[in-house]
Amino acid sequence: MARRAAGQLIKRVLMVPPEHFTVEYSINPWMGGTVDKAKAHQQWNDLKKAIEKEGVQVSTLSQTKGLPDQVFVCNSGLVLGDRVYLSRFRHKERTGEQAHYLQWFKENGFKPIGEDYGEYFEGGGDAVFSDYKTLWAGYGARSSKGVYDSVKSLGDFEVVICDLIDPKFYHLDTCFAPVDETTALWYPPAFSENTKKEILRRLPHSIAVSQEEATAFVCNAITIRNTVISPIGVSTATRAALKARGFGVTEVDMSEFMKSGGACQCLILRL
DSSP states (O other): OOOOBHHHHOOEEEEOOOTTOOOOSOSSTTOOSOOOHHHHHHHHHHHHHHHHHTTOEEEEOOOOTTOGGGGOGGGGEEEETTEEEEOBOSSHHHHTHHHHHHHHHHHTTOEEEOTTOOSOBOGGGTEEEEETTEEEEEESSSSOGGGHHHHGGGSSOEEEEEEBOOTTSOSGGGTEEEEETTEEEEOGGGBOHHHHHHHHHHSTTOEEOOHHHHHTTTTSOEEETTEEEEESOOOHHHHHHHHHTTOEEEEEOOHHHHTTTOOTGGGOEEO
16 A cells, blocks of 8 residues: 555644744854734735645644744644654754743643753754655754664654755755655755665656755745645746656745744644
8 A cells, every 4th residue: 555645634733923033143054034913924824724625624822922933833742643752952042942842742642752862953953754664864963863763762764864965954954845745845965965865766757946045945845735834936947847756835934934044844843
């Protein structure tokens, strides 16, 4: 029986509205600028509506004042069924988020794993299922390579280690987005030679985006059924390649969140 892509099975996500979203520090190469708070709220709501339009339920967690990056809830952990492997942030500026995520998971019936483990792990920013037997596992600037030996305790799946080599693409979800069982959007220069070979071997219909698209965060996209929800900037060529695979594109303006180095995928946690 063919494995079904994770994007076909998505039913519910968690989002954190940008009640206290600002850029107050710099912990990645993209961070800088002043956030237009009204515009950020509009963009977040537009993304939420685009997700709900595809039949996905959106749960929300209120943002805590003093934790401006908590809107990027994908970094809270990695969920499989009713279990969650908890994040451990590399930068002290984000460690305050961890207790709030843990409380939400416990209150909503998830069984947390990894609370007492020591290695850095930034959740869905670096770890994503293409199908639920295959986990793509980024490491480099934020998550430790060795943490995936523990992440395997979440369930029965294969881990494909992805070596991130460009500081601009500090999380896997900035340069790689699974689309279907044999396809991903990806930016090849962000990966080591061995990782490039592995992506093309396992996902042979993958679509390489241009540098212009990569810096517009096009790979920070969410696939839901037959729709790819992406930041603005998808090229005609990429759109045509996705159409050939049976996918349409919905673009959402993410300019305010890109000031902090995030976009569509960063703003959701798959539950």
